[in-house]
Amino acid sequence: MPDVIAERTLELTLPSGTQEGIRVRVWAPEYSPYFRCWVADVEVAGAGDTDKSHGAGIDAFQALYSALHLIPAMLVKYEDDGRLSWLGEGWTGVPAIDLTNA
Template identity: 75%
Template sequence: MPDVIAERTISLTLPSGTKESIRVRLWAPEYRPSALCWEADVEVAGAGEAHKTHGVGIDAFQALYGALHLIPAMLSSYEGNGQLSWFDEEWTGFPEINLTNA
């Protein structure tokens, strides 16, 4: 398995005021000969949940963009539980990425 190339910890503040850590990790893209494509794994874990998937592409850059694109959607599963924040700011530092050329 390739190395983790990026990791960020954000906070989930529950309605009770308790804070939980949410860890986002991204692995280096890896070529998958059986699928004839590149994949970059991404994981969001914490507060009793864990979600792992991967971005896919015809090259490593496209796989990375795909993985980064998935992170905001993966984090949205926590929004009903409380407020996500990064460095005490009310955002996670993961902007939504538009993957179209328009």
């Protein structure tokens, strides 16, 4: 399995005021003979749940870009639980990637 190349811990502040860590990790892309393309795994874990997925592409760059694009969508499920933040700021530091104007 490839190495984790990026990791960030977000804070989920629940309505009660308690905080839980939400860990986001991205693994280095690797070629998958099974899928016949490059794959970069991504994981969001915390608050009693773990969600894993992967980005895919014709090269390592596209697989990594695809994996990064998944993170905002994977974080949406925490919006009903409380407020996500990073370093005490009101955002996660993970910008949504708009592909409609690409």
